[in-house]
Each structure stands twice: as structure tokens, then as C-alpha cells.
Amino acid sequence: MEEQVVVLAAVTVLAVLQQAYFSLQVIYARRKFSVSPPVVTGPPAFERIFRAQANCSEYFPIFIAVLWTSGVFFSQGLSSVCGLLYLYGRFHYFHGYSEAAQQRLAPLYFSARVLWVLIGFSVLGVFLSFCRVYLQVDLLTELGSALGLD
Ligand code: JUQ
Numbered sequence: 001m002e003e004q005v006v007v008l009a010a011v012t013v014l015a016v017l018q019q020a021y022f023s024l025q026v027i028y029a030r031r032k033f034s035v036s037p038p039v040v041t042g043p044p045a046f047e048r049i050f051r052a053q054a055n056c057s058e059y060f061p062i063f064i065a066v067l068w069t070s071g072v073f074f075s076q077g078l079s080s081v082c083g084l085l086y087l088y089g090r091f092h093y094f095h096g097y098s099e100a101a102q103q104r105l106a107p108l109y110f111s112a113r114v115l116w117v118l119i120g121f122s123v124l125g126v127f128l129s130f131c132r133v134y135l136q137v138d139l140l141t142e143l144g145s146a147l148g149l150d
Helices: 002-032 044-073 076-099 101-135 139-146
Strands: none
Touching: 002 044, 002 076, 044 076, 044 101, 076 101, 101 139
């Protein structure tokens, strides 16, 4: 069991540290631009950092849910690679957005595509598992036989 999820756990811890890093950047920006809570408006440079962190947080639960679903039901390796790519995309999204709204777009599209891949792996993994548990059909084994791979 442990070896089937330990890499997913490592990616999850890294993702949490990245969220903490984004939050720290908002704290520094509040000091730099003198924007005290609960105010969330200020110079555009502050608002971009604030929105970048808020947007990354908004997608964090969806990301973690599909990272684990696809990792447990489909493949830990592929899921973890996608997880790292997503975090890489979000890092560039955050820093791109901090510079200019336009610069957030390329990394945003990249992260969104990686998230679709994780959703696809999740759907496939859960579907195959469902067929095994409730229909006693192992579609991967069936596919292997049909292709003469066994
Ligand atoms: C919602 C639910 C599931 C999405 C891709 C994949 C799955 C995103 C849209 C963002 C932002 C940031 C900004 C990481 C067309 C379907 C999804 C999903 C969205 N998409 N937006 C936006 C707010 O700076 O504008 O972070 N992230 C997404 O995915 C694409 C959407």
C-alpha cells in the first residue's frame, strides 16, 4: 500500500509548500504596498499578486482530488509526473501574473491542460476499477487478450 502512494504524498507535500510560498508573497506584498487586511484593493502590482494567490488556492482542492484519484486508480507514476508539471505551471503562472496580467496566460493554459489530463486519468482509472469490482471484468486484461499480448 505504502509504495503505491508515497510518491503522491511527496507531490502533495510539495504542493502544500508551494501554497505556503504564494501566501508569504501576499504577506510581503501587503507590507511593500501598505495594504492592511481586510483591504484587498491597492496598486495593480499588489492586486495581481493577491489574485494570483487566490486563483491558485481556488484550484488547489480540485488539483489534489484528481492527483490522488488518478494516482490510486490509474497510475502513481504518471499522476505524479502530471502533478509536478502542474506545480511547475502554477509557479510560472504566479510569477507571470505578478509581472503583468498577460504573462499569466501561457502558464495558465499549460496548467489547465495538465489538469484535464489528470481528470482523464481519474475517469479512466475509476471506470476500470468500477468494472473490476461490480462487473468482475478486467478491461485491461481483456484488451491484452484481444490484442494477443498474453
Ligand atoms: C474548473 C474546473 C475544472 C480548467 C481546466 C481543467 C479542469 C481552468 C480555468 C483557471 C484559473 C485564473 C486566471 C487549472 C475552461 C475549463 C477544470 C478547469 C476549471 N480550467 N481557469 C483562472 C482563474 O488567472 O484567469 O486559474 N484554471 C483552470 O484550470 C479551464 C477551464
